[in-house]
Each structure stands twice: as C-alpha cells, then as structure tokens.
Amino acid sequence: MKIELVSKETDKIKVKIEGENHTLLNLLRENAWGQKADQATYVVERPYLSTPELVIKGKNPMKILEGSAQEIVQQSKELEKEFLRVLK
DSSP: OEEEEEESSEEEEEEEEETTTHHHHHHHHHHHHTTOOSSHHHHHHHHTTTTOOEEOOOOSSHHHHHHHHHHHHHHHHHHHHHHHHHHH
8 A cells, every 4th residue: 555645734635545445445534524524535536547535624634534544443453353252
C-alpha cells in the first residue's frame, strides 16, 4: 500500500491510497465520521484504473485520519479476539 498526500489545508486533506479498494476506504470514511469529521468521502474515478482518493474535512483532518486508522486497528483486534473465542 502506498499513501500519497495530494493536498493539505487547515480544514481539509486529500490522500491517494494506491492498491486499495472500497473495503479499506469505506472503513476509513465511516470511522472518520465517528471522529467528528465535517465531511468524509472517497472517490474511485475508474475502477481498476485509477487510485482511490480519500477526502476528509474537519477541524483537524490529519488527527481525524489518524484516529480513523487507529479505530480500524482496534476493530481488527476485537474481530480477531472474537474469532479465537468462537473457534476454540
């Protein structure tokens, strides 16, 4: 996965996330809303041809993105714990 910061403003960032699809971008977007983003969306202009772009707008968009990614890590740990419990 390669992440490129496309633009950074006081209240808005745009990043390209190469090699990823709707799955990760939708998780980041959903969790960004939970981090109090004013806007959180992503665009895939041409599936299979273009690199998806994530746009986050809010008070501190970098902190929102970081919190969103950390939430995915936490959710993954909880999922792993539940799988291990069920598979015992």
